[in-house]
Amino acid sequence: MNPRGAALLGAACLGRHFTTGLRHPKLVEAVEHCLQDQVPRDVSYQIVDSGSEMHYDVHIHAIAGSDLILLSFENATALAQAEQMRRDFVANVSHELRTPLTGLIGFIETLRGPAREDAKARERFLGIMASEAERMNRLVAGLLSLSRVEADGRLRPTTRLDLRRVLQSVLANLDPLARENRVDLQYTPPEAPLWITGDSDQLLQVFTNLVENAVKYGGADQRVEISVQNLPHDPVLRGPAIAVTVRDHGPGIDPIHLPRLTERFYRADSHRSRELGGSGLGLAIVKHILNRHRGRLRVASEPGQGAVFTVVLPPAQVPESDKN
Structure with missing residues (x-):
């Protein structure tokens, strides 16, 4: 066995009967048949390793001029x-x-x-x-x-822009919806520019989705708060960051749903989402856009306590002309 084979099957099975390491019934059966008739075979099997399901394709070939066979294990988990x-x-x-x-x-x-x-x-x-x-x-x-x-996921944006303008456009566009739902949008723009490197159309899509969701799901006669914070150091981005938080005061989301909110078509409340026109794709799109921008989405919520969605983005380098 090479080192990877030993890591997969365990070095302790060397010198012992092959069933000690190859415990999957289909694999054992294929090896026995190949030993008998020398005919190559391919077998696929799954194992659970550290709580994760792993898939392997095993190629079994007889070695000419000997009574040995060669087993090649290909990790097909990603496929x-x-x-x-x-x-x-x-x-x-x-x-x-x-x-x-x-x-x-x-x-x-x-x-x-x-x-x-x-x-x-x-x-x-x-x-x-x-x-x-x-x-x-x-x-x-x-x-x-x-x-x-x-x-576009692997193409990093190259345009330097002021995030304040994106947020102001989002709030202007959604003001009619907020009025219709009797929701008060609260936002105080920072005085200093929020320079980032990004795609303005895609970032407009991100914050439109988050604020629109807060207006729709937060309920009537409520408020939605949008705030911005400069973080000296973010542990995930490993450096300074700009955090934009969208907070509603609606019924909130059960924590059991939070890890899956950005999956395609996943809805914490399917019936209500469809009633409000949700497609189940909005947060999946948000996640992909933020990945392209090297950003992150954080969600915190408890039933009855509203929901807090925070977008964390790396800032752009400030030119010397803007520092003066």
Whole structure:
């Protein structure tokens, strides 16, 4: 065994029967058959290592002119995880589209049949159909946006910008929504510029998503607070950082949901999210954008205590002309 083989199977099995180290039934069976007929075989198996599932592809070949066989272990965990993610993604998209499509088909059949001459029912059904079509449109737009963000994920932004302008644009754009929901947006912009290196359109998307969520999920007759803080040192970024916090005073989120909030299509409250027009992609897009900007998203919440979303970004280097 080479060192990696010893690390996988354990050096103690050297000199002992092969079943001491190869305990998976399919693998043992393939080795026994190869010893008998010298025919190469491939076997895949899974083990749990330190709480994580590991996938291995094993290639078994007989060594010509001897009674020995060679086993090569290939770690296929990343490929297996990617394939599982692809299956989950297709299943989620199919599920998200099936519900509004089923509703549209049902209403169309009703309008063609029993409600053909019922003007009142027709008007009501057309309103629901428009809502379901808009829901599908938001989903497709979210998927396209996520695809673009992932495509740009490895391209670091190069534009130096003042984050205050991004935040002011977000608040101006969302002021009508806040008024409609009777929510008070509270934000005092810092006097000094917040220089970062970033993509203004993508950062606008990040803070629009967070503030819009706070307005919608925080509830009516509440307030949403946006604050900015310069951090001398952030342990994750390993240096100075700019932290932008969006805080609402709504029903909050059960801590059990917090680790999964940025997964695609994950919703802490599926029914309420769909009612408010959520696609389940917003925070996934936020995560990918922040990864591109070498930033982080932190979430803290408890039921009944509101939710706090904090975006942490590395600052841009300040030119000497701005220091004077």
